[in-house]
Amino acid sequence: MQTELVKVCPVCNGTSFKNEIQCEDYTYRHQQFTIQQCMTCQLLLTNPRPDQNTIGDYYKSEEYISHTGKTNTLFDWIYLKARRYTVQWKYNLINSRKEKGAILDYGCGTGAFIHHMAKKNWEAVGIEPSDTARTRAEQLPAKKTLLLYKKLGDIPEKKFDVITLWHVLEHVPNPDQLIGSLKQKLNKNGLIFVAVPNHKSHDAQHYRNHWAAYDVPRHFWHFSQSNIRKLFDHNKLNLKEVLPMELDAYYVSLLSEKYKNKGTHNLVTPIKALLTGYRSNAKAKKTSNYSSLIYIAGHA
């Protein structure tokens, strides 16, 4: 594995880090990775991490079904059912704030969400760097209003009413730069939706190094609410809303139970996951630290 070391924090430009937690890559080579903490803004980061030439290998695991869309087990089946529900839920979330227009989904994966938006007559653009995932997205029934590209630089010169990053910002090498570039593509009254896992949630604290949403080394960054606020402030974006993704507490707990139980479920692991997911959401009603959060922002 070729690794690279992050020396400057993308949130605060801090340069001092301390080791925080050791995590395993449970889906690919089962290597250990260190999660460090920025001493200034408390951002957590996977450091060192595989470099840009080798990180692609870590997405090749058969289990990474958000990219392959394959179903082999009951768990995959539940996952795909939940994904269908989530796609409609995301559409409703957007539709209640913007009724129509142009949407850019950055990191669209196999395209389920952006395809749905095109079906609902949005002018839709998806960006996906993984050739495997993008090819699958291209194979979905053609929609006139859907265009797919490999990178941001490839898309036509235009602005969008909505830009979405669903669990993407934690994967990109330079989140601050990306938010800045995306802001340039946002219409005057446009909205940007950023969903990321939250390591301050109860399920994260409960599962610690088995918490599935650390997902090392694919997740480079592990953001708190204050980290995202800083990132938006820095890019002169005005944070308007922070919303929970309650289903994620269950999904992440289910995966975490599996990792904790040496990679397999038994009769009690799903029950434990259900209880932890429920407890996480219940506690978050007071703390707002849900398993995953959606940040909605516009031009300041």
Ligand SMILES: [Zn+2]
């Ligand atoms: Zn920092």
